[in-house]
Amino acid sequence: MRALSPSDVLELWESSRALHPLDQGVLAIRTGLPGAVGEGVADWPLGRRNRALAELRRACFGSELRGLTTCLHCAEPVEFALDGDALADPPEAEVESVTVAGEIFRLPTSRILASVVGEPDPEAAAARLCDRCRIGAETRDGDESPLSAEEIKRIGGAMAEADPLAEIAFDFECPACGAAFREGLDLADFFWKEIEVEARRLLNEVHTLAAAYGWREHEVLSLSPVRRAFYLGRVLG
Numbered sequence: 001m002r003a004l005s006p007s008d009v010l011e012l013w014e015s016s017r018a019l020h021p022l023d024q025g026v027l028a029i030r031t032g033l034p035g036a037v038g039e040g041v042a043d044w045p046l047g048r049r050n051r052a053l054a055e056l057r058r059a060c061f062g063s064e065l066r067g068l069t070t071c072l073h074c075a076e077p078v079e080f081a082l083d084g085d086a087l088a089d090p091p092e093a094e095v096e097s098v099t100v101a102g103e104i105f106r107l108p109t110s111r112i113l114a115s116v117v118g119e120p121d122p123e124a125a126a127a128r129l130c131d132r133c134r135i136g137a138e139t140r141d142g143d144e145s146p147l148s149a150e151e152i153k154r155i156g157g158a159m160a161e162a163d164p165l166a167e168i169a170f171d172f173e174c175p176a177c178g179a180a181f182r183e184g185l186d187l188a189d190f191f192w193k194e195i196e197v198e199a200r201r202l203l204n205e206v207h208t209l210a211a212a213y214g215w216r217e218h219e220v221l222s223l224s225p226v227r228r229a230f231y232l233g234r235v236l237g
Helices: 006-016 021-032 038-042 046-061 110-116 122-133 149-162 187-213 217-222 225-236
Strands: 064-070 077-083 097-100 103-106 168-173 180-185
Touching: 006 021, 006 187, 006 217, 021 038, 021 046, 021 110, 021 187, 038 110, 046 110, 046 187, 077 168, 097 149, 103 122, 103 149, 110 122, 122 149, 187 217, 187 225
Parallel strands: none
Antiparallel strands: 064 077, 097 103, 168 180
16 A cells, blocks of 8 residues: 555545545545555455555554544543554455355445445444345345344344454543543544645645745645745745
8 A cells, every 4th residue: 555645635635525435435545556446445345445544544644543532421522542553454364254044244345335324223224234235135035034133233243253343443531521432433534534634735835835936736746745844934934
């Protein structure tokens, strides 16, 4: 996985800013890993996608993830700093499906998740996700034999065990009230917010240096960060 160049960041930000974070994550991986086929990335298990995003983010911004969340008990803002290296570590073995009660279910992918993300009812969303993941669904009786709540729970547990990086969550302790809580991390959304900040910073630098020296955008972006910072320092004094 290669780091995104300044031009990559701006092109990715411009072309993807109106998309859903699921699509933004897929396109970010395609940009950082040119050999990845777009359709293929959308069909990767979520853990593999998150691992690739963690690798790309580490190459662009370093291993530490810093951010802000809110205590679920007292609503106090809680700063966090997390080590992202563990997210990028390769697994001992990759699996793409699980077997529950004699049926095979592929692990959830970005494409499958996108098909249920608009469902407001969590239980209905879980049922639809399991149905979409089921391989050989035609062997059942369709709507006459839906998955039971117990089956959905067992399938979800098997998927989580087989692909632990599909859902990322961390434990926190609120410094204000002392309560412990667990918070999920949407890595695609987190990385995209950093891309937005970086893109706006680059555009401001282009504007400043273009106005001062008459340089074109590609000329400013081709400067190394050290040289760009030097010229900005001269202009902004």
